[in-house]
């Protein structure tokens with residue numbers, strides 16, 4: 001590379017991007033160790049980035065970098081969600097074991113799950129002791145189950161099933177009792193701490209019911225999953241920090257108001273002093289004029305006058321001293337007040353900036369803990385740019401809307417509705433797998449930007465998601481199942497229809513058609529109709 005070329009702007013950009021890429025590569029190495037699935041996505045994207053750099057296509061390289069950064073961001077966010085996710089994975093795996101028609105794939109999932117549960121990074125470090133204990137119980141049971149029924153050899157479906165029956169009879173009942181007990185004490189404590197929280201109340205009722213009536217193992221785990229989620233929500237570090245800030249703020253407000261009260265007293269004292277002084281002076285003058293009237297001799301008059309003047313002088317000196325002291329005190333109070341007001345307004349500014357930043361940075365929907373609409377918009381933009389650059393073969397927007405969700409709310413209440421929303425988001429995310437991010441697009445609507453080597457793969461994904469929701473009803477603590485379904489609208493990006501807005505609108509129309517065609521189905525723009 002010649003000196004002239006090295007000196008020019010775009011080569012500087014190339015160096016910067018290369019440097020960044022090295023940094024990302026180091027991070028990827030770390031992730032590679034813990035997450036082979038994610039590795040495939042990022043390796044491919046890094047390759048595109050390197051190719052783009054070789055061709056000096058900086059826009060595309062920058063875009064791939066952004067995509068990598070977002071993937072990493074999601075990865076770390078997912079790690080935060082891990083403890084909660086493990087419970088739901090476990091719940092799903094165990095509920096599928098409970099069915100008659102389990103498959104080899106499910107068996108494989110189960111193995112993966114047990115391995116993940118044993119892996120270092122999913123230890124439930126942040127959860128309460130009670131949850132951790134229940135978690136350990138589950139791990140022990142699963143390990144025993146594995147040892148007894150699975151061994152190192154692949155097992156035939158029949159013996160696998162016998163194994164499950166065996167485990168359920170011998171161990172699961174005992175563990176279920178313990179889970180219920182732990183859950184019960186945990187929810188009691190949560191209810192004490194958060195007496196007005198509807199979600200806590202709901203969970204407490206579920207736990208009490210479960211302890212009284214006895215429930216299935218996987219239902220207990222479902223409850224644990226809910227408890228883990230609640231703990232996550234309630235003990236969210238940022239909330240604690242906000243609380244700290246707010247208590248600091250309250251303290252400052254209190255001291256400010258005390259200060260005002262102090263100043264008021266000073267002012268009162270000052271005017272009291274003035275009145276007293278005026279009264280004394282008026283009295284002195286009255287006495288002086290009376291003495292003047294009554295005095296018979298000049299000598300007498302001079303003596304009265306002398307006394308009066310010295311008393312007046314004393315009075316004036318005392319008054320001036322007193323006023324001086326009050327003024328000094330007032331000045332000091334005003335200075336404290338000034339600095340308090342200054343500190344307070346700085347504090348308010350910093351809280352405001354922090355809130356703005358949290359808002360601007362937030363890509364997570366706080367109910368379902370999936371991506372939010374902002375995340376979806378950003379991801380759509382990134383994937384669209386990659387598609388335009390030819391780094392993605394097929395790209396589609398998939399909208400998924402819960403059917404008759406209003407009926408769920410009307411029948412079971414809003415709190416259960418929230419749990420159902422969470423449940424569906426977990427089913428969708430588990431079914432979609434790691435490489436695809438589900439985002440909550442609106443109230444009861446989810447969205448995905450899906451890329452694949454063929455359109456068929458994306459359609460199969462849409463169908464799988466649609467079926468998964470039907471197969472996994474939400475089970476309440478009472479054991480009652482709430483059957484659910486979703487309608488799905490899909491639209492592919494094509495050279496003719498290549499803007500995000502147009503594809504989103506067409507996916508929405510397809511979703512509308514899926515609803516009018518009876519719900520619980522998948523409609524593809526331009527194909528189904």
Ligand SMILES: Nc1nc2c(ncn2[C@@H]2O[C@H](COP(=O)(O)OP(=O)(O)OP(=O)(O)O)[C@@H](O)[C@H]2O)c(=O)[nH]1
Nearest residue numbers: 401402403404405406407409414415417418443444
């Ligand atoms: N519990 C709960 N309900 C929500 C939330 N966001 C939206 N909803 C509810 O979702 C329901 C959406 O109702 P509709 O738009 O009539 O749709 P639907 O009943 O699902 O019917 P279709 O979509 O036509 O099948 C309303 O009852 C909203 O109150 C939420 O965060 N929690």
